[in-house]
Amino acid sequence: MKRKITLKQIARELDVSISTVSKALKNSKEISADTIQKVQAFAKLYNYRPNNIALSLKNRKTNTIGIIIPEIVHHFFSKVIRGVELVANKRGYNVIIGLSNESFSKEVINMEMLANGSIDGFILSMSKETLLQQDYHHYNETMNQGMPIVMFDRVVSEINCDKVIVDDFNGAKNAVLKLISNKCKQIALITTRDYVSVGKLRTQGYLEALQEKNITPQAELILKMDDTLDYEVHLEKLEAEIEKLFKAHKNIDGVFAVNELYALSAMKVAKKMGLNVPNDIQVIGFTDGVLSKHSTPSLTTVSQHAQLMGERSADLLIDKIEAEFEVEEEQFQTVVINTELVERESTK
Amino acid sequence: MKRKITLKQIARELDVSISTVSKALKNSKEISADTIQKVQAFAKLYNYRPNNIALSLKNRKTNTIGIIIPEIVHHFFSKVIRGVELVANKRGYNVIIGLSNESFSKEVINMEMLANGSIDGFILSMSKETLLQQDYHHYNETMNQGMPIVMFDRVVSEINCDKVIVDDFNGAKNAVLKLISNKCKQIALITTRDYVSVGKLRTQGYLEALQEKNITPQAELILKMDDTLDYEVHLEKLEAEIEKLFKAHKNIDGVFAVNELYALSAMKVAKKMGLNVPNDIQVIGFTDGVLSKHSTPSLTTVSQHAQLMGERSADLLIDKIEAEFEVEEEQFQTVVINTELVERESTK
DNA sequence: GAAAGTCACGAAAACGTTTGCGTGTTAAAA
């Protein structure tokens, strides 16, 4: 088992200096054709590759970007990663991942671990705990050290950086408008407590759609779930609450849910109560998940284009990393990704 | 925007040498209490953190592991990543990902990109193309340079390295035995072409179960799909083939599918043909996916414990990385993860 | 034949660490 070969070894073997080897490999015209040929042949034979770490140290540039997400076993986030990886690779970067597992402290630790020279910039989506605690010092400290950050999806206006978000408001609004134009009269909203920005915006979209069509929103038709619970417990409670809602308001004929699970649960409860989807009740979910496509009936959704978000985030970040000169007044942009209503069987 | 502070800057500021600073920060007893206090206070004030890249170069150790997988938007693989990340983080390592997208060349490129000093070892699952082409030179070259590799799930006996695999054979066998004990008489198998090792083993498990119960396997009950097709095309063809199979053999009362999609499609076709699951036909899938739990009826599956696979892989790799002295004759182990039959509504 | 120019290469610094060893100062022991 032989270690990777270095310039020094080639130099010693060929009885020239390290700098000569380095230059020869780059076809520098300082070096004679003879030497170049000799060095390159030797390098090829031993499969020489420059050591990335040494290059990173020298250039103060790692060509690696860090991505911090709350959870990886989740279609939305894994699609984002795919988008990031795609662009990063194309532009010569590697991707290193950190999972916060929705925890504030893990997010901080992960960021500190990577911020010490391992990467050139961050792409991240905030953990729920961070959103709840509203403690953003680690973002600002990181940025103050000259490390650019791009936030996606779960963002917060208090932080000044590039952002890539989904047009949650219009996505939700259009979904609800669709339900209205499909003759729904009593449209329920199933959402989370709105400390997560996206949830709040989706709720606003729902309200706006109703208002635009002169429908008076009814607070009783809005179900707010606490999503910090354990998954299984959450699911049971969710179904119970939905059932209670449906029973209290038998005339509900449309449901807009802010995520896949909620929408699916709504369909499940409806089915259980003998209601037909989409004839008795139509359902739309906000999601990029895989369940929607394969459920029966398949679920009409507001697609978020997660992969595109990843791609845009990566481009934004790398652009910033590679911007030679800092502009006077730093300019941050927010890219808004349009949603798309994917109609399936759960709506007419 | 100030750069990260370095030892050199602290040294200059405090008018001591770099080595004194370094030692002071480590509480070396070579350094006086006074100086230690002074240095540490200053370091804390400026939030000094040693530069990872410099450490990596010096120690010839990056504390980073690379994971190469064919696809990330896939529950199995993202769960494996979660497991890897969990263990890696606990043991002080970062994780860098590379996606091969089932392509041989992307796999090679990704590995070369990371093998040049960026990481200490690989965890990987082979791409379909690599399995088809049976070209394994890049694995051996990487290992020859002293970079350990752990392969998981999709492995091949020609390569000598640590491996973590699922007990595909017994997983499949037990699933089929379950169907048999549930009174199924005609059990169909829906599988892929068997260039992927796991597919082959699952087929063997199916056959073994039948044999053990003295049931003669019928070739006509085995449906082999070509899974190199485009996703949508694949899906349509799949359903058509399943329908053909069911119509040709009306007495099929059990189905074992080697993955989630196949199992779901079987249920969908059955439903379409007016068959009730599980009363007319029982279905079991081999998968760790999320669809199974939320389908109607929910799907009985052979769980692969993907996260555990990731954890074991990471432990195996890090153990090898940290093994100070190479043993005379290198010893490789293969860890077999037991499957678990998760019974849901698609079986009686 | 001397000055100028070209060619081909090497020395050294720099990136940010860690660490073995050398050394000057002071205090304790002889």
Next chain:
DNA sequence: TTTTAACACGCAAACGTTTTCGTGACTTTC
């Protein structure tokens, strides 16, 4: 007072690159 020891610190090398600059040996030019 002299020797020894402890103390507190600095020097320098090393990790593997890249790149600027210097230099000796030729070749060209007048």
